[in-house]
Amino acid sequence: xxxxxITEELTGVKSADIEAALDPVEADGxxxxxxxxxxxALLSGAAKLLLSPPTPRPKKG
Amino acid sequence: MTxxxxxxxxxxxxxxxxxxxxxxxxxFTLGEDALAVDGEADRSWKPLGELAQVCVTVxxxxxxxxxxxxxxxxxxxxxxxxxxxxxxxxxxxxxxxxATYPLEVYATLASAGYRHRAFEEAAAVVARTRxxxxxxxxxxxxxxVLRAEERCGIRRPSPAPEPPLTWLGGLPEPWxxxxxxxxxxxxxxxxxxxxxxxxxxxxxxxxxxxxxWLPPWIDTCLEARKWDLSAELLAVAAVVARPAGxxxxxxxxxxxxxxxxxxxxLPLEDRDPPPEEPGAPALPADxxxxxxxxxxxxxxxxxxxxxxxxxxxxxxxxxxxxxxxxGRGAPR
Amino acid sequence: xxxSGTSTRLQAAVQxxxxxxVSALRGGDHPHVVPAGDGAEAGDLALAAVRVLGADALLPGxxxxxxxxxxxxxxxxxxxxxxxxxPDAAPTVRWSHWGMTRALRRLDPSFLPGPSAEPDTxxxxxxxxxxxxxxxxxxxxxxxxxxxxxxSALAARRPVDVARGFVRAVRRRDWRQAAGAGRWLTLLPxxxxxxxxxxxxxxxxxxxxxxxxVVLQVQAARAARTGAxx
Numbered sequence: 202x203x204x205x206x207i208t209e210e211l212t213g214v215k216s217a218d219i220e221a222a223l224d225p226v227e228a229d230g231x232x233x234x235x236x237x238x239x240x241x242a243l244l245s246g247a248a249k250l251l252l253s254p255p256t257p258r259p260k261k262g
Numbered sequence: 263m264t265x266x267x268x269x270x271x272x273x274x275x276x277x278x279x280x281x282x283x284x285x286x287x288x289x290f291t292l293g294e295d296a297l298a299v300d301g302e303a304d305r306s307w308k309p310l311g312e313l314a315q316v317c318v319t320v321x322x323x324x325x326x327x328x329x330x331x332x333x334x335x336x337x338x339x340x341x342x343x344x345x346x347x348x349x350x351x352x353x354x355x356x357x358x359x360x361a362t363y364p365l366e367v368y369a370t371l372a373s374a375g376y377r378h379r380a381f382e383e384a385a386a387v388v389a390r391t392r393x394x395x396x397x398x399x400x401x402x403x404x405x406x407v408l409r410a411e412e413r414c415g416i417r418r419p420s421p422a423p424e425p426p427l428t429w430l431g432g433l434p435e436p437w438x439x440x441x442x443x444x445x446x447x448x449x450x451x452x453x454x455x456x457x458x459x460x461x462x463x464x465x466x467x468x469x470x471x472x473x474x475w476l477p478p479w480i481d482t483c484l485e486a487r488k489w490d491l492s493a494e495l496l497a498v499a500a501v502v503a504r505p506a507g508x509x510x511x512x513x514x515x516x517x518x519x520x521x522x523x524x525x526x527x528l529p530l531e532d533r534d535p536p537p538e539e540p541g542a543p544a545l546p547a548d549x550x551x552x553x554x555x556x557x558x559x560x561x562x563x564x565x566x567x568x569x570x571x572x573x574x575x576x577x578x579x580x581x582x583x584x585x586x587x588x589g590r591g592a593p594r
Numbered sequence: 595x596x597x598s599g600t601s602t603r604l605q606a607a608v609q610x611x612x613x614x615x616v617s618a619l620r621g622g623d624h625p626h627v628v629p630a631g632d633g634a635e636a637g638d639l640a641l642a643a644v645r646v647l648g649a650d651a652l653l654p655g656x657x658x659x660x661x662x663x664x665x666x667x668x669x670x671x672x673x674x675x676x677x678x679x680x681p682d683a684a685p686t687v688r689w690s691h692w693g694m695t696r697a698l699r700r701l702d703p704s705f706l707p708g709p710s711a712e713p714d715t716x717x718x719x720x721x722x723x724x725x726x727x728x729x730x731x732x733x734x735x736x737x738x739x740x741x742x743x744x745x746s747a748l749a750a751r752r753p754v755d756v757a758r759g760f761v762r763a764v765r766r767r768d769w770r771q772a773a774g775a776g777r778w779l780t781l782l783p784x785x786x787x788x789x790x791x792x793x794x795x796x797x798x799x800x801x802x803x804x805x806x807x808v809v810l811q812v813q814a815a816r817a818a819r820t821g822a823x824x
Contacts, residue, residue, distance in 0.1 A: 433788050437790075
């Protein structure tokens with residue numbers, strides 16, 4: 202107990218810091234999907250029918 | 263008891279989602295664009311085809327007396343009327359004889375009994391060419407076209423074509439999954455099982471692979487708020503769980519339900535939490551952008567929910583009673 | 595999340611220590627992992643870092659045929675004695691400490707502490723596969739070939755769940771968790787072949803390899819797979 206206090210005074214490392222490092226919360230997930238590059242795609246547009254949703258964008262007019 | 267409550271909640275998802283779809287029929291109308299040379303098929307034929315497929319599934323998996331069944335049948339009638347009782351397929355065929363999407367959409371309606379003889383005859387003439395059979399396609403798409411041909415009675419010369427090698431069929435490392443692989447694999451399962459009707463259409467090896475890896479795919483798609491793909495994966499999970507009699511992933515369903523808007527629609531994806539109360543900030547529901555951003559997810563939610571609710575009531579595998587529509591659904 | 599300056603310095607010290615372990619596992623030019631400190635501030639920070647890295651600080655000595663440096667073992671022992679878990683400490687803190695005492699008992703026959711009973715695993719009984727995998731990854735130093743404990747026995751009963759957690763961690767780009775889970779998977783019977791563990795470990799190292807803690811887990815996993823230094 203006493204030696205722990207001395208250690209904390211010397212280094213500033215508290216038991217709480219150590220325990221936090223040993224019991225970490227889960228990091229947030231990071232997501233990024235591969236993009237499609239039209240330059241490499243011979244088929245487009247209708248080829249995606251019934252496969253993936255359309256890119257939503259407003260119709261002109 | 264968690265299970266019955268969970269099923270009730272999932273069932274409500276199907277009801278509210280299909281109610282939104284019904285209230286937004288106008289978004290599915292074919293309009294002038296359907297035959298126009300510069301019309302976008304992804305914004306006319308694709309939504310209508312998806313509507314038809316989901317309603318075919320809903321009607322097959324609900325009793326005649328069920329209001330959900332009646333709604334699905336009414337929407338199918340609506341879809342068929344939009345094609346002018348199939349005439350538009352024939353007109354489209356004269357404009358784009360080598361396009362596959364007319365046959366794919368038509369095959370869906372044909373599987374529910376909506377037929378147009380002249381279109382089928384025209385499609386069969388073109389399908390006899392080597393050119394049609396050699397059309398280059400994504401493997402998943404190819405599988406869909408082959409199924410559409412079967413449904414329309416088109417027979418390829420023997421030997422029967424090899425099933426195309428797909429991402430799923432190759433049993434890839436499951437941690438390589440991402441969005442496009444996800445869309446591809448769900449559709450492979452839909453084509454192999456006739457849109458969830460025939461769970462036995464899934465080879466046991468694929469079913470075991472999916473049972474192992476669907477949980478982390480669903481979990482991460484939900485965390486990434488990719489609602490449409492989450493719903494498609496939940497539909498696959500329902501098909502995979504059916505023969506084993508496993509419980510549906512109710513916790514995942516709860517997350518999906520929380521993303522559903524009060525009127526029943528589900529966004530494609532979003533980064534914001536759903537509005538807390540009805541009437542909270544939302545785009546005008548009749549806006550076309552809003553429709554295009556919601557109809558696919560909403561249809562997939564209804565589709566997955568109906569397949570999930572059907573499961574516990576299904577007779578045990580092997581009784582044969584499950585195949586109420588015969589074979590792979592190809593009309594004779 | 596806010597981090598104190600001390601916590602940041604501690605993390606840096608842990609990373610430095612992990613780099614040393616990786617180097618030693620590779621048989622490189624860094625045979626002395628645990629620095630021999632004697633009370634100076636840097637030495638105490640290093641001691642805390644040893645406590646955080648846990649049993650892995652002595653991993654080279656455990657997986658290689660050459661006996662460990664007695665001075666290193668002495669510092670490790672000091673860390674074990676300086677930072678015992680408080681009675682209300684989280685299970686991972688208690689298990690990490692228990693793992694250190696187990697390693698020490700193997701390398702230092704003179705170390706015979708009082709109670710050597712394992713902590714309990716109640717907090718993982720019936721845990722969802724996501725939480726299970728996260729906690730196991732935190733306790734990756736317990737994943738040592740031929741060393742059984744209640745945690746490893748529990749993990750062995752849930753190989754598919756841990757494999758699902760590995761897939762989830764890679765998808766979330768949580769490379770530390772993925773590496774820790776991957777290390778467990780090398781030891782568990784009944785992991786589905788389709789997970790592609792070898793390619794998975796390579797991928798995790800490729801993507802997360804700038805973090806020494808990730809590399810350490812991947813190296814430990816490879817050592818467990820081949821049973822030889824990597």
